[in-house]
Amino acid sequence: MQDRSSSESNDGKTTFTMSPESTLFPVENYDLSSTLASGQAFRWRRVNDGWEGVVRDRWVRLTNAGAGISATIMAATDSGQSSWENLKHYLQLNADLDQIVATFPDDEPIRKAVQAAPGLRLLRQDPWECLASFILSSTKQIVQIQQIVAALCLRFGTPVAVPPGHAPHFAFPSAAQLAVCSETDLRECKMGFRAPYLLETARLVAGANPSLDSLYSLPVDAARLELMKFPGVGRKIADCVLLFAYGFQEAFPVDVWVIKALRDLYFRGRKVPLPRLQKFSRTHFGPNAGYAQQYLFHYMRTKKQKGDTP
DNA sequence: TCAGACCCTCACAG
DNA sequence: ACTGTGAGGGTCT
Numbered sequence: 001m002q003d004r005s006s007s008e009s010n011d012g013k014t015t016f017t018m019s020p021e022s023t024l025f026p027v028e029n030y031d032l033s034s035t036l037a038s039g040q041a042f043r044w045r046r047v048n049d050g051w052e053g054v055v056r057d058r059w060v061r062l063t064n065a066g067a068g069i070s071a072t073i074m075a076a077t078d079s080g081q082s083s084w085e086n087l088k089h090y091l092q093l094n095a096d097l098d099q100i101v102a103t104f105p106d107d108e109p110i111r112k113a114v115q116a117a118p119g120l121r122l123l124r125q126d127p128w129e130c131l132a133s134f135i136l137s138s139t140k141q142i143v144q145i146q147q148i149v150a151a152l153c154l155r156f157g158t159p160v161a162v163p164p165g166h167a168p169h170f171a172f173p174s175a176a177q178l179a180v181c182s183e184t185d186l187r188e189c190k191m192g193f194r195a196p197y198l199l200e201t202a203r204l205v206a207g208a209n210p211s212l213d214s215l216y217s218l219p220v221d222a223a224r225l226e227l228m229k230f231p232g233v234g235r236k237i238a239d240c241v242l243l244f245a246y247g248f249q250e251a252f253p254v255d256v257w258v259i260k261a262l263r264d265l266y267f268r269g270r271k272v273p274l275p276r277l278q279k280f281s282r283t284h285f286g287p288n289a290g291y292a293q294q295y296l297f298h299y300m301r302t303k304k305q306k307g308d309t310p
Numbered sequence: 311t312c313a314g315a316c317c318c319t320c321a322c323a324g
Numbered sequence: 325a326c327t328g329t330g331a332g333g334g335t336c337t
């Protein structure tokens with residue numbers, strides 16, 4: 001005898017009616033292009049004059065409108081409201097950018113970096129997606145990270161509803177979904193030597209060992225130590241997750257671009273040991289150092305594209 | 311503290 | 325067109 005009493009309801013998946021809903025967020029000084037394409041998140045694609053991606057389990061389209069940000073999501077009839085709240089939180093629409101920038105040191109480099117990308121914001125991402133994405137980021141170009149993440153979502157993520165005529169989209173695969181994969185499965189997403197790191201981390205997270213939610217309530221240094229226990233997660237990736245997912249705005253990820261920015265702009269191009277740079281970043285940039293880091297990162301990258309002057 | 315290894319892909323020479 | 329070469333939001337040993 002088979003017990004099928006609880007499994008007859010359409011594969012256990014409850015289906016809601018999904019339909020696109022739009023709204024206008026009245027927000028000033030929010031530049032979607034520099035924010036969504038600045039290497040903090042890897043799932044946004046420019047489509048025509050807007051940006052399309054997936055936040056949690058929702059397809060989202062965003063465009064900069066005159067009076068703010070125009071947003072369209074696929075909303076379920078019963079939970080549309082919480083989806084909008086999720087999106088607002090993800091975009092950090094309540095952050096007061098002027099106030100944040102006002103806490104930066106009053107020096108020439110950071111002024112120029114802010115001027116180069118006014119309206120660049122920090123997102124507040126899901127910890128697991130952020131952690132997994134940055135494990136995949138080591139010694140990879142941003143374009144390649146996007147490709148790996150896209151392959152991972154396509155292969156292991158749950159499909160999400162999209163408006164008629166749109167290409168399929170997928171949620172970022174959960175830790176549990178990846179934990180049951182083999183290393184070979186993951187390597188087929190072209191992540192190379194990062195595969196065992198991601199797999200082991202997925203298993204630890206799926207087993208809540210530790211639970212990623214528990215890090216919200218820790219001091220930043222303790223949370224960083226927890227993150228660095230995951231294989232493939234060193235200081236830099238831990239700082240990315242602290243900043244982009246947990247909202248520790250003093251976290252200051254130091255990567256090759258930021259090293260170059262600090263050396264060129266603050267140390268006259270001299271070679272400075274990494275620990276010294278980290279100490280400098282902690283003391284110099286203030287309580288929102290992470291925002292400053294993102295401006296410097298974006299500044300160095302876009303400056304290079306416009307023509308190198310060594 | 312310091313190399314070297316680690317997978318793989320893309321851009322760019324030649 | 326084809327092949328060679330270097331480097332890319334690091335981490336581990």
